[in-house]
Amino acid sequence: MSEYTKLRNCELFLFDMDGTLYLGDEVYDGAIALMEDLPNLGKRYIYLTNNSSRAGVDYITRLRRLGFPCEAENVFTSGMATGQYLNQNHPGASVYLAGTRAFYRELQSYGVRLVNDENGHTEADTVDVVVQGFDTELVYEKLERACHFLRRGAVFIAANPDWVCPMPGDEVLPDCGSICALLTASSGVKPNYIGKPNRSMVDVISRMTGIPNEKICAVGDRLYTDIAVAQNAGAVSVLVLSGETDQAMVDAAERKPDYVLPSVKELHSILK
Numbered sequence: 001m002s003e004y005t006k007l008r009n010c011e012l013f014l015f016d017m018d019g020t021l022y023l024g025d026e027v028y029d030g031a032i033a034l035m036e037d038l039p040n041l042g043k044r045y046i047y048l049t050n051n052s053s054r055a056g057v058d059y060i061t062r063l064r065r066l067g068f069p070c071e072a073e074n075v076f077t078s079g080m081a082t083g084q085y086l087n088q089n090h091p092g093a094s095v096y097l098a099g100t101r102a103f104y105r106e107l108q109s110y111g112v113r114l115v116n117d118e119n120g121h122t123e124a125d126t127v128d129v130v131v132q133g134f135d136t137e138l139v140y141e142k143l144e145r146a147c148h149f150l151r152r153g154a155v156f157i158a159a160n161p162d163w164v165c166p167m168p169g170d171e172v173l174p175d176c177g178s179i180c181a182l183l184t185a186s187s188g189v190k191p192n193y194i195g196k197p198n199r200s201m202v203d204v205i206s207r208m209t210g211i212p213n214e215k216i217c218a219v220g221d222r223l224y225t226d227i228a229v230a231q232n233a234g235a236v237s238v239l240v241l242s243g244e245t246d247q248a249m250v251d252a253a254e255r256k257p258d259y260v261l262p263s264v265k266e267l268h269s270i271l272k
């Protein structure tokens, strides 16, 4: 049995994007060729992101503009996972969403019963669930309403746990995890996070595609999200060293990825 047998046996590949396939607008060498060739190799793929500020359709547009093949079924965001999670675990529940308009429309498309409008206004006095996203359109009213509902017993669900969203030029944006920390401080309620590294992301995709977790491979550049989600879900993991993780960080890690490769170009060579 070759050392790559487990990798070659995978039927579905989940790709992180930034730091894995491209950085900003710079597409990595061999990344598009790999994605174009995967169907020929009998493999399915999904672009997977924790970013809950944008909808799935926004990623289709961006990936196509960069030259990647992408259909609707190839994109999965933490916002979409949240919609599926709500339908499975809180069917028919009334939901207050503190998130972007894009996330709002995404949850609407899953039939989630939202009590507020796109801007966070609501007349409701109690709700079953508060959902928090990476809200780049945050206003104080949303924080005040979310805090109000949480203190009255609403379940707290958050799309993704990231503290910050990395930006070019060593800048960061406060992400969903940081907004949740504010709400936890004011309400005493901690959220259940849906995005990576929570195994829900992989479990939901496994149910959607009918492919068991052990035949799913997560490919990414972050140990604590992209690799951890695979480890938590019993899936296969490939760390690429083209993003924020270097070999020294891998050596220091307690839980090692199944495979460590310089970039997705080498992954293509192995699968061919």
Ligand SMILES: [Mg+2]
Binding pocket: 016, 017, 018, 019, 020, 220, 221, 222, 243
């Ligand atoms: Mg990344």
